[in-house]
Amino acid sequence: MSFSNWAFIYLGLGEEDPVRDRAVISVGGLTTTIVPVPDPALAAGVAKELVAAGAQTIELCGGLGPSVVAEVLAATEGKVPVGGVNYGVESVHGLAALFPVAQP
Template structure:
């Protein structure tokens, strides 16, 4: 079954998840987009999203193993949680975006 309700949580300095979130529906898929200012803000956000029926959560913004694990713990196995990573071939491009 293809997920029809998923979430994308990304870390952006100065973001407030109460203010900086949107829901987009594309092709029958409901996507929750939530910006958090700090990685720790993702924990209660993920817990709330899981409680509201999100079927999977993607993290982006340097969450690393520690914060990804904390988000996984927060959703208590109710939904899969993934984290965006970049391979070595992308490092030059990342340095250009984040000098």
């Protein structure tokens, strides 16, 4: 089997519809699906749907974090490789300013 279909899930601004607001790009036999999620809790369900539709790998935006990568890997039952963008320590403050986390 050759690599022909992958997906990237990113954290949106909070009003995106992952079903409606997605881009599908097909070039040279490779299909890329880019999907926003308004809430990190939706990433695992979106990933399951993408795998069922043929995605061979799932990559996640660094704004989602490693715990969401683990959730997506569990939700997809290891059927496909799941990866996440990582930011170096030098970028932590800038990333935190873009994606503030509500404190309990």
